[in-house]
Amino acid sequence: MVTPELARHLTEISHDLHRQVGVMIDRQGSIIQVIVGDARGLFIPPLPRERGVRGRLKGLRLIHTHLDLSPLSQDDLMDLAFLRLDAVAALTVGPQGLPGRIQAAHLLPQPQDGRSWTILEAPHVTGLALDFDELISSLEAEFARSGSDGAGKTRERAILIGVTGPSRAAAEDSMAELAELARSAGLEVAATLIQRRPRFDPRFLMGKGKLTELVIQALQSGADLMVFDAELSPSQVRSITDFTEIKVIDRTQLILDLFAQRARSREGKLQVEMAQVKYLLPRLRGRDDALSRLTGGIGGRGPGETRLEIDKRRLQERLHRLQQDLGRVRAERQERRQPRRRLRLPVLSIIGYTNAGKSTLFNALTHAQVLAEDRLFATLDPTSRRLRFPREREVIITDTVGFIKNLPKNLLEAFKATLEELEEADLLIHVIDLSNPRVQEQMAAVDDILASLGLQDKTVLKVFNKMDLASANLAALQCRMHHGVAVSAVDPRTLPPLIVRLEEIVEELPVSRTSPPEAPPAVAALPD
Template sequence: MEKIFGKTEGLKKSELKRLSNLYRRRVPKERVLTPELAQTLASLSQEVGRPIALLLDREGRVVRVGVGDAKDLPIPEGARGERRLSGFRLLHTHLSPGGFSRPDLSVLFLNRLDNLAALEVEGGRPATLHLAFLSPPRGEGDWRVLPPRPYFHYLELDLRAEVEALEEELARQARVRELVDGSGERALLVGVDRGEGPEAEAALEELAELTRTAGGVPVRRVLVFRPHLDPKYLVGLGKLEELKSLAYHENASTLIFGLELSPAQAREIERATGLKVLDRTQLILDIFALHAKTPEAQAQVELAQLRYLLPRLVGKGKEMSRLGGGIGTRGPGETKLEVDRRRLQERIVYLARRLEDYAKRREEARRQRKRRGVPLIAVVGYTNAGKTTLLQALARGGEPGEDKLFATLRPLTRRGFLPGVGEVLFTDTVGFIRRMPEELLTAFRATLEEVREADLLVHVLDASEEGALGRYRVVEELLKGLGVEAPRVLALSKADRAAPYDLLFLRERLGGVPVSALKGTGLKELKETLAEALLKEGVRPQAWAQYT
């Protein structure tokens, strides 16, 4: 007997058998229903005293049978595939007069059903039929409800033509958006203002920059004022309804939140909206994974991802790394979820040991540098402040910088020369960001040791960026948290792009040397300042330094 979904408690075996026989029914692909099916559903629904729901595919085959309202019949995951609509339609009965309920229409909307139909039952006979279709994006509302009529008035409705016309319009609008916004995963960004005001707006702008760096297309930004967060839905169920509608009209498949979500919140928001849900930490981890090129950087990022994933693991067995099979892998009573957790923990231990090996090699390299007596200057700063480009200009070597967040993940060390000092080593570092995920700080601990061991820091601050003062404070607070005590020299980078007033304001508040690594201005002054700072710290100049 085929499976019957929903509220089947208390039903007789004969009733379950009759319900199971509905799987043998077939409706012409261009029709909503047939008179025979309408009569069968009405009499059976009256007999069991409960609504009955059928899920049909585009060929008119019954793929699921349920007892209860439309929301009680689970729709198969991943049903949409490459289509704009799911390829499924839902037909269910109503035992009392009335149109669609809000939960009914939510099932249509969330699952992108081809069509939703509700058949009223009166005295065991089919009566009024209600039909609903999705509206095209940016149309009037989220759905289109046809006038209720006796069911036989809709027997000749060409359902196939209605669905094809809707999908054509969906595809046309998607092509237009791609031309305007570019290709990529379309995402709706959600920021939360808990009273921060301009800082919340800046954080939402930064979230958009992170999304673009990850290859997504931020189609709309929504800033929600909420002093107290909803423990279940973060921004409240009502706001999620608005976001769900907005995502549909913008053809967005992803919601990205500017705050870190708890595992329970992520699950509930995804269940309520039917969209993929990410938080800021996941987004940053994804960017790190995108830019990790060396084995060490890849191990660091994977370790951070696994530590983030472990408490959020809820039955994602197929998404885990390779799982052994056969003898020796089937523990007595061990569930798949427990196996996944154990595999993750084993992988975390393995990666942690690998990173310890990398840390030992890095420590040995640092000892050799100290024996040679070559000063080490670490270049630090907010992500995308221009650190890599400045290092290339100071050391006359290295890799070209990119206008992306977290483009540099591995500490790149290059030899350079300072007047009056001689040979020095410049090392690039991972860029910082406000509310840096703890998993990343832990994973990149060994890399950040370069900063702690440096003789001098060059704090690179993008003078052309709005909110530069706030970014300066973020970096300084992170350095303080890492226990970094080395003296600093502030480099106001991208000075050629900065407004004169902004540059003057930063110099008055923070000091610093204005530089433009691309145009070469200010580099001589910066090198002289670095040399003075090293000599002040007791670095002994090399004998031939006067000739540099």
Template sequence: MKELYGSLTGLKPNQIKRIEHLYRRRMPPSFLVTPEVAKEMAGLSHEIRRQMGILVDRSGRVTHVLVGDHDQIVIPPLEKFRAGIDRLRGLRCIHTHLSGNDLTRDDLTDLTLLRLDLMAAIDVDDAGHPETIHAAVIQPGDIAQPYKPLSALTHADLDIDCLTQILGIEAEMARLGRIFAGDPAAERAILVGVTTGPKKTATDSLDELSELAQSSGIRILDRILQVRKKIDPRFVMGKGKLNEVAISALQMGATLIIFDRELEPAQIRSITDRIELKVIDRTQLILDIFAQRAQTREGKLQVELAQLTYLLPRLAGKNAALSRLAGGIGGRGPGETQLEIDRRRVRERITRLERATRDIKKQRKQQRSRRSKRGVPVVSIVGYTNAGKSTLLNTLTQSRVTAEDRLFATLDPSSRRIRFPRDLEVIITDTVGFIQDLPKELMAAFRATLEELENADLLVHVIDISNPRYPEQIASVERILADLDLHRIPTLYALNKIDQMPDDFRVPRPWEDALTISAIDRPTLTPLLTRIETALRQSGAAGAFIPEDAAPEGID
């Protein structure tokens, strides 16, 4: 006999057998439920003093029989019955109420989140007979009220042309889905921020998350911010608020929910148990951007190592959340085929990647040693992502390093030679941009690349002065430099994008000594070049000279 879902403790064998017989019932397509089945369910529910329910597919077959307690039933996982943006689950739920209530909030939440065809509750009177039957269906596109109550029914008028109504709802969902979709290949996301701190700080962080998402080609549908006294250990936000987010996502046609914080493995599992959408966090989004941008073998190896290091603790237990990440945002790049393999194979792959990155580290050390023997001083350009570092390198050295107005346009480091007017030859390097809360997995994986900065004789910290969040960005960069033990290296500050500031702009305190530049306007860089040359000569790093007629030389 098929499984009964719920607790059967305290039920008599003959009661269990009669409940099991509900699997034999069939419903005509036009009926919500037949009068006979409604009467049978009401009688059994009254007898055992518990709610009962059935899930019925569109052919009228009972797929699940549920036994609850006096106040509720629990619908089991329905992974085999797939719902989507333009289709419902293909199941309707009919259950009993012993207290004579209308559909409860939990009923309507289950209807909406599970994308059921229909939710119905049969009121059971004191004699065990069915009274009023309350029902509701999904209302596509209405975020304020995503469900539509139907007129109250009696057991005598249950032929409501049920299947036709359901197919009509799906047709409307498909129509709205085409409107919402735009580019069908693009992910559509709702951004979620949860904070216990100042609202402005959280809003600024959501702004940056939005930039990250757009940089990854994601279309932003909505942003939600909740301020709480403390973070919920299971769901991050309150369960009710999480339900609201899920309902909004489904009604707006979202394919992805992005949290503006790193989620613990248990939190991801708890959230995805309630939301049948892809759920990723800030770290996964940044890792995904790096996976998109990695061009060299070295960069790809380091990104894959970071992805798998992040993934490993999240492979334990249920993998439903991970299976939704196969491909697309949060699941692309060199590591995408590893998402559902076991922990042992992931560890083996991590070991091989760590060995490869150690080789990279050794090679870079040898390169730095050869460079040091030639006595050529090194200037490293550092700064927040999208501050204009690559553009500055291109303008200074007449190079063509990738430089775009988006976050993390540059991932692989680049070095170029430049000759100063007084015969000073210098190597200028462009490094990967920093960001607030740079994932620790990336910091570890890119250690070999970031160690390039250790041999720098001078750092040029490029700051996007046009960004209203520049003070926080400066602080983030300086924290990372301190973590890398690079704060001892002399640093020049260059306030970039001065061309985007008003004519009456004044350099804010305490940056009066910083240079104002426009990386796209070479004449504004002359004071910076002078300051670099002076700093190198004063530090004693300027020891290599070339003939005046020598041309600048590029370095791969």
């Protein structure tokens, strides 16, 4: 870890200056920094980034002196954790400036007795029987193992963090949804942590002690990302990233990323990118800020193939271009919708919380092949089909993007144009996942979003889906309370009551629908 000669140099200088003296040593044994502190401590200046080696640890160790017999301090251990140093060692300066006792700490891949580091000690430098190279390579190997599933690390691993006020139950529900979002975005959840705080720390959102724990936990679980279940202000992201050196994103960014991954249509892609650019703009400082250093991957992905270019001026230009492009694409969409308008068929739009089963129901009703998947926001682009009911009435039925509570404002704005199509709907079919433990909040969230789109006065039919996964009592109760219909979209035999209800509703609509269609529509699914 340190040669007796170097140790002696350090303690002698330290003795003469009556200050702590330290050196930062890389794995080749070269000294890359010399640090002179005061009698009680020293301050490590920013480490040159390019010195970092591949691996979980920084590839640097700090050897420094302590003028008295004090053990490694809390600050020493914080440096170890935050800078991910290979090791931190303290040499006691003896009476004649000779090296005395040595204490060294390194991080542990797994916590032992609740501690994430271990301390080695010897009465003299030469007494520390230790092959440093061997120690480091086995530590790296273990860190790598705890951070991957054997086949090499492909997915980003995240720690999810909730910082909450009084209600723990609400925080847990919210975290469960955040975990779903993370999973849908292709993240692996390494750990989940909820911290309750009566008041939020405006800078870090949580206490420094807790943040320290977090960094160590991230290191041990091989996480390269922290996802906060809150909307972080630009300066919070900066101070947390600067403090922890770990990429930080918030729930909004996670949802934006998910949308970026899922957008298929040109309009969808443009809308997502616009929301991303609007989100990023106020969050930029100079070029080399924490954010731009730590982007890429989740949160830094654009809907196209390119990584989001993090540069303020270019973002502004991009925003301008996006607005123009969107305008054009929307005009085209309006044109495409003209013929459909002429048909004057009733429009039934399927809406609801994400993952409620909207696309599955759409497919079941129309025999379409819209992608339905057990992930949030599988559908971003609306799809429409003509559908003929058994009683020969014809309608247009539309599948739409799912809703979520606290939908990021930028996204709601970006998708407003697509969602405005809902204004033309004669009926909103609100699909609800009965099996979800948060079903009540989900229903309320959908109502809120409808209201914010000015659609609160539309006729809504509540369809309680996934009845196969819920108790019959619950289904019956909800249907009675909301005058709804229960179905299981994966089982066509459960659909007739819904089709009957839809027909009834459509019958009540004013009949101005004429023009026979050219191509035959799909016929509503009825059991054989």
